[in-house]
Amino acid sequence: MEENRIIRSSEALTTFFIPNKLVHRDGQLKAIRDSLNPVIKNLQPRNAFLYGKPGTGKTCMARYVLEELRENSSAKQCYINCWEAPGRFKILYSILEKMGQTFSIHRKGMPTDELLDLLKRKLQDEYFILVLDEVDQLEDDKVLYDILNIPKTALILISNDPTSLAQLDSRIRSRLASADSIEFPAYKIDEIKDILSDRASWALVPGTIAKTQLERIARVSAGDARLAIDLLRIVSETAENQDVEKITDSLIQSVLPKAVESKKEEKTETLNPYQKAVLDLLKSGKVDSGTLYQKLSETIRKQNLEPIVDRTFRKYMDRLVQSRLVSASGTGRWRTYSIAE
DNA sequence: CCTCCACCGGAACGGAGGGGGA
DNA sequence: TCCCCCTCCGTTCCGGTGGAGG
Numbered sequence: 161m162e163e164n165r166i167i168r169s170s171e172a173l174t175t176f177f178i179p180n181k182l183v184h185r186d187g188q189l190k191a192i193r194d195s196l197n198p199v200i201k202n203l204q205p206r207n208a209f210l211y212g213k214p215g216t217g218k219t220c221m222a223r224y225v226l227e228e229l230r231e232n233s234s235a236k237q238c239y240i241n242c243w244e245a246p247g248r249f250k251i252l253y254s255i256l257e258k259m260g261q262t263f264s265i266h267r268k269g270m271p272t273d274e275l276l277d278l279l280k281r282k283l284q285d286e287y288f289i290l291v292l293d294e295v296d297q298l299e300d301d302k303v304l305y306d307i308l309n310i311p312k313t314a315l316i317l318i319s320n321d322p323t324s325l326a327q328l329d330s331r332i333r334s335r336l337a338s339a340d341s342i343e344f345p346a347y348k349i350d351e352i353k354d355i356l357s358d359r360a361s362w363a364l365v366p367g368t369i370a371k372t373q374l375e376r377i378a379r380v381s382a383g384d385a386r387l388a389i390d391l392l393r394i395v396s397e398t399a400e401n402q403d404v405e406k407i408t409d410s411l412i413q414s415v416l417p418k419a420v421e422s423k424k425e426e427k428t429e430t431l432n433p434y435q436k437a438v439l440d441l442l443k444s445g446k447v448d449s450g451t452l453y454q455k456l457s458e459t460i461r462k463q464n465l466e467p468i469v470d471r472t473f474r475k476y477m478d479r480l481v482q483s484r485l486v487s488a489s490g491t492g493r494w495r496t497y498s499i500a501e
Numbered sequence: 502c503c504t505c506c507a508c509c510g511g512a513a514c515g516g517a518g519g520g521g522g523a
Numbered sequence: 524t525c526c527c528c529c530t531c532c533g534t535t536c537c538g539g540t541g542g543a544g545g
Binding site for chain 1: 532533534535536540541542
């Protein structure tokens with residue numbers, strides 16, 4: 161078994177890695193601590209809403225504070241990603257599962273309300289911090305109401321969309337009106353560079369990557385720290401596989417554009433042919449819904465695809481917007497679509 | 502003010518596919 | 524293995540909406 165020459169610890173190049181210090185997020189860190197730290201003194205913690213573009217440290221920061229709290233208080237805590245568990249049943253089920261509840265859910269189909277009772281009983285009278293990540297992907301917001309009604313509980317809601325709270329049911333919105341809103345602006349290139357150099361110091365053998373090379377990666381990441389770290393991972397792994405002693409400029413030169421491209425493709429490869437055709441059609445600029453459907457029908461004929469009805473087209477568009485590949489402007493019938501960003 | 506038109510989106514349905522239990 | 528149930532998906536149906544044009 162040969163020793164790695166570039167990568168010392170690959171774990172530090174993943175999104176699961178929680179660094180033991182967070183770079184350029186002091187304000188946000190203090191704000192989240194202020195919301196939650198009352199539990200240390202056995203006081204009610206406040207709800208918080210973290211919003212900002214992808215890769216701005218929302219998730220990382222929430223997990224960091226949870227970790228910190230685990231050491232300083234006995235409060236129970238749980239992290240759920242709503243994209244993985246979008247419904248009421250699934251969320252409650254995941255919470256129980258992550259808190260160590262073992263039960264056979266399939267037996268006679270357990271009603272959702274029973275899950276809620278189970279959770280209340282499990283929490284007893286203890287404080288509970290629940291992080292709901294990607295809360296804009298939530299399908300049924302009633303579950304928020306359920307959880308807000310559990311005493312001694314605080315929610316940390318995370319979203320890319322600053323208006324997520326405003327879209328909730330009015331009863332839930334009023335309960336969350338007092339939540340602390342914490343904005344996560346995109347990182348500047350220098351800040352990304354600092355984050356990368358911190359990660360590199362954990363993950364890479366010292367001296368294998370130069371400051372100017374980190375800066376180069378930072379520049380193409382457009383303020384998205386997750387993308388930047390991912391690019392650093394791809395570059396490092398390539399260097400490792402090529403069995404070189406250090407990362408060279410020419411390696412970066414050849415790998416970086418391909419890596420950025422493959423990251424973009426990753427997002428679109430789960431799409432069906434119709435949605436890919438829609439993305440293609442939107443490349444020439446924004447189009448209103450009606451003409452887009454007509455153009456798509458034409459493409460379908462040319463490519464000998466099975467025709468789809470207009471309702472199906474609208475469902476496909478919903479999903480494209482939901483996954484943020486396409487942005488929609490205008491409401492109802494006067495909506496136009498364009499490529500996101 | 503009324504009707505038409507084009508599009509919106511919820512509800513329900515049926516077929517396909519997956520997973521667990523007998 | 525078969526069977527049942529659940530979930531997912533595209534489709535059908537249809538009431539709603541608001542500008543255009545009489």
